[in-house]
Amino acid sequence: MRIVPTQFQRLFIATCAATLLGIISPIPAHALEDNWCKDVHIRFFVGGSEGDAFGTIVYNGAKRAEADLGPKVDYIFSGWSSEKMVQQLREAVAVKPDGIAMMGHPGDAAIMPLAEAAHKAGIKMMYQNVPVPKVVAAFGGGYVGAQQEAQGRALGTEAVKLAGMKPGDKAIMEGVFDNENRGARERGTVAALTEAGVNVVQISGPPSGEWASDPNLAIPVITAALLNNPDTKLLGGGGGQMLGNIPTFMQAAGKKPGEIFVFGFDTSPQIVEGFKNGWVQLTADQQPFLQGYLPILSLCQQVKLGLAPMNLDTGAGFVTPENYKIVAELAKQALR
Structure with a gap:
């Protein structure tokens, strides 16, 4: 019987033969060595302050990439302040x-001129945690993180289902709604709740990131909202720091675990304890460890191998009281 190679097989055979004959360059030898990225200098933005619950997971991912690949990495801590990030990016x-x-x-508008300057200087760019699609379209770069609006909508829809919300029920949602790019997530959640007929009270956190750095600053505002809306059935936190601080908010308002269905974003040791003790019922995981590791890997690949920037949606799904134990130990180690 005569075997006829497929077109793919013929192309594969030809490519292998060409490589052996030196017509096509093989994979650069340095890409197969340990610490193959050792002569690359990277500045990495962690986002929060040192010790921040979410930022620590991002930092641990970046440190693991640094150890695995060998680049020189400068870590930049910003306290979740958009204004500070812009100044640090300029530097x-x-x-x-x-x-x-x-x-x-900081969003597309604030980052755009600095991305242009980086492009002119030949600096490779990656973005994490919050997408900047206009910047990437204009000057390139990749993105590792959840798609904010889509993840927010998905969380809102899941909260309505799991909490058994009905048209006319009331929810409170906290978030940085006024931030063009970062606020898309909470705006998406509110849109999903509103479309389900839920009445939503919005609490706008300061755009400069103070609540993310110190959630206790929000106690008077969150407590007042709960006391002024005693019929609230659903309470949403706009970030892992806020969700991790839910027991403090609820106790300040005289609420007990499970009295209100609480949901939000991210995992952390505090959020795991919230699930364990009945304070938290739902969260959307965005795998911040990958948001630390993969931007450094992609920058190394771009600089050393000429590969295209990496783009990855790290939104991994939902954590509930039924499955939180699966990620609990990793969360306690600041890896998930």
């Missing part, structure tokens, strides 16, 4: 590293 571009991994919180 990072001036230093002219090989690559910058930047949090997208």
Whole structure:
């Protein structure tokens, strides 16, 4: 019987033969070595302050990538302040590293001129946690993180289902609604709740990130909202720091675990305890460890191998009282 190679098989055979004959260059030898990215300089934006619950997971992912690949990495802590991030990005571009991994919180408009300067200087860019699609379209770069609006909508829909919300029921949702890019997530959640007929009270956190750095600053506002809306059935936190602080908010308002269905974003040791003790019923996981590891991997690949920027949606689904134990130990180790 005569075997006829397929077109793919013929192309594969020809490529292998060409490589052996030196017609096509093989994979660069340095890509197969340990610490193959050792001569690359990267500035990495962690987002929060040192010790921040979410930022620590991002930082641990980045440190693991640094150890695995070998680049020189400068870590930038911003306290979740968009204004501070912009100034630090300006300084990072001036230093002219090989690559910058930047949090997208300041938004397209604020980042655009600095992305242009980085592009002109030949600096490779990656963005994490908050997408900046207009910047990427104009000057390139990749993105590792959840798609904010889509994840927010999905969480709102899941909360309505699991909490058994009906038209006319009341919810409270906290978030940085006024931030163009970062606020898309909570706006998506509110849209999903509203479309289900739920009446939503919105609490706008300060855009400069104070509540994310210190959630206790929000106690008077959250408590007042709960006391002024005693018929609230659903309470949403706009970030892992706020969700982790739910027991404090609820106790300040005289509420007991499970009295209100509480939901939000991210995992952390505090949120795991919230599930364990009945304070938290639902969260959307966005795998921040990957938001630390993969931007550094992608920058190394771009600089050393000429590969295209990486783009990955890290939204992994939902954590509930039924499955939280699966991620509990990793969350306690600040890895999930």
